[in-house]
Amino acid sequence: MKDLKSILTQVGDIFATEPFLGQPEGLYQPIAYTMGLGGKRLRPTLLLAASHLFGGDMSRLRNAAIAIELFHNFTLLHDDLMDQSPLRRGQPTVYRKWNPNVAILSGDAMCALAWRYMLRYDQNRKDQALECFNETTIGVYEGQQLDMEFEQRNDVIIAEYMTMIRQKTAVLLAGALKIGALSTTAADEEIARLYDFGIHLGLAFQLQDDLLDTYGDTAVLGKQTAQDIADNKKNYLYLRALSEADAAQRDQLLALFATKPQGSEAAEKIERVLAIYNTLGLSAKTNEAIAAEFDEAARCLDAIGVPQPAKLPLMQLTEALFGRKK
């Protein structure tokens, strides 16, 4: 039986040996650049761990692992253009390093490249795996659309936010797990449990992102904290604050999130928002919501009927994510 570390090593090896280059160079360089920026490789790790969970042969899932990571990075590439984000993992985003048209077209090609790897999935239940992959991509787009629509709305409630992050973040984690599991002999009900594990893990992961953005350590994160407040991004903390604020706090929050000051005034805005968040005890409350999702995820994993040692990598991963600082 393997542990998380050995799976991470395997994932690292996969991406260390794939150049993602081709002709014309202008199309593939931004793809290789994006893949070279690194990242946690969380989705391929989940995919391999899911195969391991049900006794599958991880080495045969190399292509699917690459496919899911290519797709994920493609969505970041297009998202960065749509959000006009200048940096990704501390480096210039593709639309800034090249230009918006390069970002659009290389992104499209990157998605097709993901499909090229995915079509090489030569395991059990290939049809189901391909369908899962495609429906996952559609889920992500629907989530991104909701995210963009929420930016224009002032009446988003927490339930809607949870639906949005489920689509935008959680279905891809759950989909990676399912694609890994479909290559094994696991029963459909067991795969469904693993999928739910992925959904709750994904929700926890995104809520944690929101929390770290507001209360994380700048030095550890490698980026400015409270960027969501500066950008008027309605994350979990903001929506939770609105739902628990009194009339005066609510008016203040709405007014602060209607402005986008620069320089020292930006810092002042962040301070004023944080003061309200602190009064409402949002750090603790968000941590509770995160813990609830992690608990739910653990329960799903618990219910899967395989020997305990096979669960070790996913349990270690859950623990590592629960304690993450960036």
Next chain:
Amino acid sequence: MKDLKSILTQVGDIFATEPFLGQPEGLYQPIAYTMGLGGKRLRPTLLLAASHLFGGDMSRLRNAAIAIELFHNFTLLHDDLMDQSPLRRGQPTVYRKWNPNVAILSGDAMCALAWRYMLRYDQNRKDQALECFNETTIGVYEGQQLDMEFEQRNDVIIAEYMTMIRQKTAVLLAGALKIGALSTTAADEEIARLYDFGIHLGLAFQLQDDLLDTYGDTAVLGKQTAQDIADNKKNYLYLRALSEADAAQRDQLLALFATKPQGSEAAEKIERVLAIYNTLGLSAKTNEAIAAEFDEAARCLDAIGVPQPAKLPLMQLTEALFGRKK
């Protein structure tokens, strides 16, 4: 045996009954809008005609026909944004009617929707059909990349241009034919001949586009002619002119294609370029190049060993395209 008209009716029925809607509406409305703009539906027609050619059951290719047309229209959607084209089939393009982010994201979703239909391909050689579909999409992106790179270069030669339009236009026509044929019992060599037919048809089609842009009838085309000259787009006529011009004409062309005047000066620029084209006899020469590709296409179709009546729709289609005025 069917004729082209009955296949066109079948294609028309397919698209008349597919709404392409979903939730969130904001994501799917631009897709339904784009598909509702109509068009020749050339690629689905080729796909069904290819199945018919080899005795296949066209009614079982409904999903593949939708997939190929969705993909084609998705590329137009993203291309219009990259080219900043305000109109498509006389209507505002998606990025103008909505905004660039909507065009990016709805385009991505449209490509995934194409995959959803393509994955329902339940015919012979499904794996090959899916691979053909994906490699076709990659070919199209590579062609679009070359097209964008050519805009920045002044030394593009005709051979490079032919490679570019092969990727950008011809492989999708050839791919549609191949996907249709893969659903039948046709031998691989026969399918390869049909693929080549599609390539030459596609090259002829694109050269004709270039010719019509310069020498077409505004009233018939529904758009201004000589738009390529106004936009400094290096189409076949321009590259052919450069390759046959004397030093003085060459300098003039290069100088004219380095400016983008507005209003009456734009008309004057077009007139001056046209004068050079006319002197060089480019209308006749381009027509010859188009005829050569059509001949080549006809030879490929001829070489396919099926009863003549089965070829009727593709022969009629070739003739109709050869004589097209828009």
